[in-house]
Amino acid sequence: MLAAHAGAMTDLAHAIDVLGGIATRQQLLAIGFTGADLTRAVRGGGIWRVRQARYASPTAHIDRVAAARVGGLLAGPSAAATYGLWAGLDPRLHISVGRNSARLRTNVAPSFSDRMTLSPDSSGRPIVLHWIGGGAVPERGPECWRTSFEQCLRQTVAWCDTETAVACLDTALAVANCSPARIFEIFSPASASDRLTASLCRQGSDSGSESLVRQRLDRLGIRYRQQVEVASVGRVDFGLIGTRIVIEVDSWRYHGDRIAFERDRRRDAELVARGYTVIRLTYQRIMNDWPWCERMILAALAAGR
Template identity: 45%
Template structure:
């Protein structure tokens, strides 16, 4: 069905104008809604029944996902701010049902009616979020391949000096936002951090701190993947057999008990090395 394909092309939500451009007639749209294949969110905006809830809320409010909300929709780190961040045009009259952070700015012309473009997402994160969160978002964009260092310089070329500075702090190598936070915090504490280090006979390890401590990080959804669990345990065994210093931290320890986590890292670094 043409209408369904168009909706899928635009991320599950599209305007009547976008649907009409693909050949959908008003009668076809009415039938689509009546038969349950689409939902009319507001005048001139339609969504698939399984569209992203935050996107639906943004479209109902006449805005677009921005900042960390847009970052999550692109599969990037979204930080700990669970509020809905919306780019809302100055003439908007609708407000979202939930608590939301509204950015009252002119529309920047994204093809999707429910979120800002990818480049504008990155710019808005740096403008709105704290520096640590913003760098983590950019780090995950780099590591996922969605952005490059050269591309970031282009995206932020016309931004204020503060935004350009934050963007310059981004580095590839963090497979998750938590890894980026650890990298940033350890470097701020004066440590040297290498990421995604290959160890012969062991495999890839998340981090090497000060050239001596191999650090592994477990994500929030870590135990949901049994094969990943077994691979990580195999790496632990390999590092133990080689006598290398090693430490594994959970995302909860990083997010909620960082001072204790840092003390543990520095304690292991300070301990005499014992090789097998």
């Protein structure tokens, strides 16, 4: 009997993981578990009850636990990160709650955080609550811990600076199988200013950092093409029109990847051998020292390379 209970707890934790690490009681009952299963799993430590009728698996990300404990959904840029989109540098956790929500808890209980490995970007993050009409947690899913993809995009554009918002949409076009027509449709009910921001997104940026460079080149009035194919080298991130200047952008994932480092040094050498000037911009430079990046680009243009 004990073995059977242990198996049930494992199955229950796995079911919650499939739902994103957080599940409502109604979701779990709908897929065949009973109230007794839930009680037994909580008492046995196989899952955690983070709020009335809200359960987390032991591997749930702490941001999702925080949203569930508050009684809301990860929203805006915080939800964007979970969809694999650019979320900007806002350290706060954005959580949407229904206008009539009550008994909100804006912290993660020590009993949960003590059992979790907190990453530096998750531990002690301030929480921002957004009170939204119709923003109640969906009890039957499909997900009870984040806003829908469409809501996430609209919220990010409404709440974030233009550069962050456009970069989020650029990455939606690149990694989320989202077309420009779909973006137009998603923003059709939005305000005129948000529709204008959404119209600035473009295909071609494979990462948020590439989108930031694209937008900043636009502001400088520099003409370019993205994802340019160079014979025997492959695609480069930016080719400045009328020049042999190439800009390559390293995303944040690049840091510490020795194989990628060696591959890109080889690409750079191949480009130089073919008469190109290569400007490689690291994530840290783009985010923390854009004036330096701008000087390098303008100097290369002034030199007529």
